[in-house]
Amino acid sequence: MSVITLPPIRQLDAESAGVGFFLCTQKDVRPGRNGEFIAVTLQDASGRIAAKVFDGVDRMRGEFEAGEFVKVRARGNLYNDRLQLIIENIRRVHPEQDRKEGFREEDCVLSSARPVDEMWQELSELIASVGDGYIRQLLERVICANEKQLRVWPAAQTLHHAYRAGFLEHVLQIARVVSWLAEGYGANRDLLVAGALLHDIGKLQELDYGVATSYSREGRLIGHITLGAQLVREAASAVDGFPPPLLTEIEHLVLSHHGCLEFGSPVAPMTVEAFVLSFADDLDAKINMVRQAIRDDNGDGEFTAYHNRLERVLWKGR
Amino acid sequence: MSVITLPPIRQLDAESAGVGFFLCTQKDVRPGRNGEFIAVTLQDASGRIAAKVFDGVDRMRGEFEAGEFVKVRARGNLYNDRLQLIIENIRRVHPEQDRKEGFREEDCVLSSARPVDEMWQELSELIASVGDGYIRQLLERVICANEKQLRVWPAAQTLHHAYRAGFLEHVLQIARVVSWLAEGYGANRDLLVAGALLHDIGKLQELDYGVATSYSREGRLIGHITLGAQLVREAASAVDGFPPPLLTEIEHLVLSHHGCLEFGSPVAPMTVEAFVLSFADDLDAKINMVRQAIRDDNGDGEFTAYHNRLERVLWKGR
Amino acid sequence: MSVITLPPIRQLDAESAGVGFFLCTQKDVRPGRNGEFIAVTLQDASGRIAAKVFDGVDRMRGEFEAGEFVKVRARGNLYNDRLQLIIENIRRVHPEQDRKEGFREEDCVLSSARPVDEMWQELSELIASVGDGYIRQLLERVICANEKQLRVWPAAQTLHHAYRAGFLEHVLQIARVVSWLAEGYGANRDLLVAGALLHDIGKLQELDYGVATSYSREGRLIGHITLGAQLVREAASAVDGFPPPLLTEIEHLVLSHHGCLEFGSPVAPMTVEAFVLSFADDLDAKINMVRQAIRDDNGDGEFTAYHNRLERVLWKGR
Amino acid sequence: MSVITLPPIRQLDAESAGVGFFLCTQKDVRPGRNGEFIAVTLQDASGRIAAKVFDGVDRMRGEFEAGEFVKVRARGNLYNDRLQLIIENIRRVHPEQDRKEGFREEDCVLSSARPVDEMWQELSELIASVGDGYIRQLLERVICANEKQLRVWPAAQTLHHAYRAGFLEHVLQIARVVSWLAEGYGANRDLLVAGALLHDIGKLQELDYGVATSYSREGRLIGHITLGAQLVREAASAVDGFPPPLLTEIEHLVLSHHGCLEFGSPVAPMTVEAFVLSFADDLDAKINMVRQAIRDDNGDGEFTAYHNRLERVLWKGR
Amino acid sequence: MSVITLPPIRQLDAESAGVGFFLCTQKDVRPGRNGEFIAVTLQDASGRIAAKVFDGVDRMRGEFEAGEFVKVRARGNLYNDRLQLIIENIRRVHPEQDRKEGFREEDCVLSSARPVDEMWQELSELIASVGDGYIRQLLERVICANEKQLRVWPAAQTLHHAYRAGFLEHVLQIARVVSWLAEGYGANRDLLVAGALLHDIGKLQELDYGVATSYSREGRLIGHITLGAQLVREAASAVDGFPPPLLTEIEHLVLSHHGCLEFGSPVAPMTVEAFVLSFADDLDAKINMVRQAIRDDNGDGEFTAYHNRLERVLWKGR
Amino acid sequence: MSVITLPPIRQLDAESAGVGFFLCTQKDVRPGRNGEFIAVTLQDASGRIAAKVFDGVDRMRGEFEAGEFVKVRARGNLYNDRLQLIIENIRRVHPEQDRKEGFREEDCVLSSARPVDEMWQELSELIASVGDGYIRQLLERVICANEKQLRVWPAAQTLHHAYRAGFLEHVLQIARVVSWLAEGYGANRDLLVAGALLHDIGKLQELDYGVATSYSREGRLIGHITLGAQLVREAASAVDGFPPPLLTEIEHLVLSHHGCLEFGSPVAPMTVEAFVLSFADDLDAKINMVRQAIRDDNGDGEFTAYHNRLERVLWKGR
16 A cells, blocks of 8 residues: 655645654643543644544554654644644654655754755855955854854744754845845945854854754853854954954944843944844844744634733734 | 135035034023133034134124024134134024025025935835835825925934934835835835835924924824824825725834834834834934934044933944 | 522522523533533623533533523532532523523623613713813714713723723723812813713724624724724814814823823823823722722632732732 | 012012012022122022022122021012012021011921911811721821921922922822722722821921921931831820721831832732822822923923923923 | 651652651642542652652542641652652641651751751850840840741741741841951941841741741731831830930841832932841842752753743753 | 142141142133132042142143143142142143152052052962862963053942052952852852952953043953953963863853843853852942942031932931
């Protein structure tokens, strides 16, 4: 009997049925009307979905845990107007064997909608477009040294762009926006591109990222803002003749990018470029949160549920 | 003896000497080492300058008051490294007679650096570029009905763009920025252009503007945000078939453009467009304040004096 | 067998038994010691009560849903010192048939303790007592046009006076208080009565009210303060010769009644009347919250549980 | 030559001329166009006015100091549209001699517009109207023991009711307001009258009041709220059988009357009476500030200058 | 069969088994995989632990309630890497009978790690070391009069030192710290020792403490800060010749010890001693919270879970 | 005629007369009753004093400027109960010549009351007392490298310890306090001594200090907290085998020492040591401010004038 493959989560509907690979991020055994059932959350690159095991609970209970990649046979089902999966079979992945059937870790982890290679290409062109030789060398040095992480890192643990390659998606979008604003306000574009690419670079040390995202010791005790400024200073010291005043300006961009002291910047923006960067960073994070809250909201109404971080409801549109 | 005309204030130097027309915005008689002198502040379209009458105080004392246009004969002078004018003669303008010598009110009032006709042209093209017919009609209606004011209005009494045609300069720059951001974030450009042009429209009723800027009774008791929303609602009711939901969205843009309740918006942004507009408005005001603080600072150091509104010093650059 | 009718919820005790009509606002099927049971919340005009179905769960499970009016046969029961109802039978109301037995929607919805007709009479006399002809006409016009809603509307979704005719109860009490304060402080009573009756009038558009209360799209995106000011302006434009300065004063009362910007007023009170109105509104809401928290608290102690909105506990008295 | 007496300050105009007694609260010798002049501020029960000595400066310079009562011969004069006095003669008061000509200290100190005896009568009737015997005795005891101070004390050093007998005016007005609110909200009137009369009683120890008002050591280090609660507790201990729970309630009223911790109350209101009292106190202070700011504002416009305490401008009315 | 006694909670491990006496602070019957089980929380002087009844649920269900002392036979067990107790038998304590087997209430209530008698001795010596006779007498008087409570009282209901004799532990540690700081800053040590011992004395009236801690009526309506100041004033009035200015200084220390108005002090520190005391109090409370959060955290990571009061995570160390 | 030398400023009285060397920090020519006079502020190591030139103004006017060291002949004088100097002769210092008469720059600049050599000795012993070899080496390295600056640097531009060697005085006092607290709370003394000595080390780069104190470019754009953390990291990299986790802890101490984000720390304290250090730093700065405000206050009363930074008045004591 040939196996039908389930579509990506974002494309599932009540008619979907087949086999797929996912990351299981939550697993609970709960009492139900007809005995216990297992409630799980599954994730792939495109999204998250709730799923249930009603039949074969005792057999499948020990076949997987939260935090593992799983192979699942299931079908779509509408419950209270929300789509869920009814699981017929589930077990943890056996990497060697399952790879032959198409299992790839990166397909099972929530990811940026933009392909990484395309983003990497854009990043390279962006750096090449920087006119100031010192800044260009600084960027090349930092980017090369961290390519492996940069290709997969999320931009945050939970708040915004909290998915594989979210870091890259975030900094490229900011670079795009600050380039426009540099033109609009006669600001220094080279400095602003450097600020866009480097402002969060300390997150490479602040966060530990594998299947899940967590904070490192340095991340907590020192913080990504200071870690980023130190990384920039060290990288600049390796660029021959890097002018100290230029370094000070770039450090200022990194340090002030949260916009004010209450949000963790030890200094507030004092240059046009620092104002522009902190606005672009804040706006990009906010819009990512708004879009995600609207996409994730399952309610019937025109407005989302109350958003604790943004402290308001959001309009889902006409 | 032929008369030499003084250059605009921004181009004056210690060698300048001649005759010019200005607005006198301040006048004080003060005791000095050798008797009283008169200290005045003069303004033209390009800037402000301090000036002094040392000789002929008694004769000139009654020849003009603060708030009047004046004709002045003076020469440049450096005092504590700052440029000032030494006035040899000063009297209030006699419009009929002085117009023959080139006096024009608009040349004597602090003004946008951009020519008004050029901005008006840009405004017209911008409105013509709006794809949605209802929005375009709404904008045409509001703009036409208020052209006279729009060509001269400042954007605020003191904070930012507080000069002739500052309103136009401010909304056009925001329109430019939100057009880019609409592209960058897949937001509705037509809505955003409407928000850019209409968000401060209540200021036409909030401020009284002649030679100086002050608040009207409605401006104080109702405020430009509510006045603007009412003006938009009235204008839309005159556009045949204007869709109520579209009006609600535009009113939301106007009402939420200060970004949060503490700053006077009765509702916070709840759509991507409202977030974008409030950021663009805030950024444009901030950069205008930064640039002006740097331009106006006369100190020797690399940093400006403490800026009370921004609550920090600003870096004047390398 | 003749049917005994249950008393109103506020008068129930452990000895009560009989049949009654209610609104069911919550319904949950839960696992219990001896199988599943159904936990529901019932509401009538006088209050709310918890109730349980222990016997016949499978039969009754499908007979009603949350949000429906229900016919219930039940008896009182004390559980952990709190009164609840044990349901013997429950089904959704069949309006035509049940009306014959006395079912009326308004008896099943939490309501003001004051009779609506009595309040309406007081409202009419209050308007008639206004000396200024323009203000009186404005009030008559707004009240007539909205009588149907005004007779049932709540004052808020959850915070205070959140029940049928709560709006009317709230504005009449404020009108009473501001009349006294007008005398005590030599303020303009006509203006203050107008402010009392109109300050929340935008809630007629902000809230959707049927069996439950929710926010409308305009309510969220524009807000009741601005909606109210617009409604007042439109109504005044229909009163022949309404003096613009008088309209500005009334709009100021509506706009500033939350007392400060942080609470959503786009302008702060700038007149004695605006100060008086915002204090009276705040005090009336606070006392309604305090009284309700004390009435709803079931604990043994002298103090209520912590009140999240008021950020304190309240003393229930000696 | 018979002496013409100047009218009270509030009734002076540019035509006034004659002799009067005042308190001099400020005195500065300043350089002027024709030599030095003396600028002083004079006060009587009805208000304050600026005055100048232009002629005879050397002779009069030593005849008086700030803080002394003075005898003045002067005439009214308009300067920049504001009324001032031109002093022809000024010297410190010689009490024995000048009393014969009508000098009385109390006529020269800024005072409540209400006659003290009338207020005292109202106070006595108010206490007599209290139904609860314990509360009545407590009030009698506190009032009797402090009659001398109560007849002259101001309610504050600068903020509101900052004039002779302002304390009495303030507490009587609050008593009037809380009596109405007690009726309107079914609150305990006896408790509220006690709260109205006692809430600020600690100010008798907090402030030192003679010709001017200042803070005592206890006033600064302990504060009027705690001093008041202690005074109430001591007075109650002298009333035979005063019920401890009643004392606790009254202490709570005194302690919580600033409404919240940030404003210096160590506990927030937790009873309906405490909410009512704190609102009435705040409202009375605010209205006194608003009325005074409007009365003192000399500007031409419809609005006062920015009020630093209220953080807004105020509308002076149509 | 001889009975083995369980070690104190802090010394339990997975191998522990035997009988012990505890306070049961929580009891819940929950549905489980194999029928219901009972989840309880047990407490002794050294700590808290979770425990479960899996077998004999029906028999033991009625044998005890939350809030009672219990006799328990149990054994240690690791579940998700956390230690819990599996209960084999549990019943409420029969005091007379169980005292023979060693039951003592004080052994079953969370307590300071320091022996009370040792702390009492330190307290006595501390008072004896005070040089100023008035202060020493005041302290002796207050301490003697309250010895019984002082030996057992906690320092707070939940925040810090919330256990038996926590009050004593807290004030002695503060006395130690302020003695050092008095030396380091040339401050008045006698005053500071008085402040350390008296600053929280109002908590004896604010809290009711038996098996659990709760607030008294006076504690809520008046608050420990004012109660403490009143207690000090009354005690001082019983010391012959106690100098009023000294009393004012001590009252200031008590009243200002929360450091600022927002935290409930009606006056802010205005003397070096008041600054020192408020810092020492805050620091001691913070360190107690930090230590307890680290001790109670069961997670694997280097950091504790988010601490709601301190608004951060804490580092558990290398 | 032999020359009498003036005593240090703190010891001057109305009888003092003679010659002295000072720093002139302010100079104004002002109009007076009998012609112009010169008002200056003079400074030496012990304090500041106002002085006046009444005779010989024209001759002395050009003999010195603000910011220069001056030689002065003067005598004490009481004016409005405050001591000032009446200058008989003043001219700028001619270093070579005046050194012979005892002029030394350091005697003319406001300085710590503690001798620098004594403090340096204490610092050396303190470092030698550190048990952890890595920490001791780190401290030695940082201290040696910066001895020249450390011997003269102030701790701040204006707030606290704003005088020569104020930095050393401040860190030594903190080291003393944290040593006690390490003992009292069982915290790591070596870490705390490192934190005390290094927490403000970035101020060596933040401030420019010569005769006056100002901010450097790096000081403004990067800030002393980040500069200090970078300096520590660089110094540690030069210590062979310095353990990275130890470095992280020390960096955390430096970064979190302002106690919270609002005050410029990019991370809040997360360890007992970080809490202790931030409290000790804040307390030392506060007490220095309090002492200085009391010392500088010239008023008659028991309390100082309102202190803008501390937002209160301070008690000057009995």
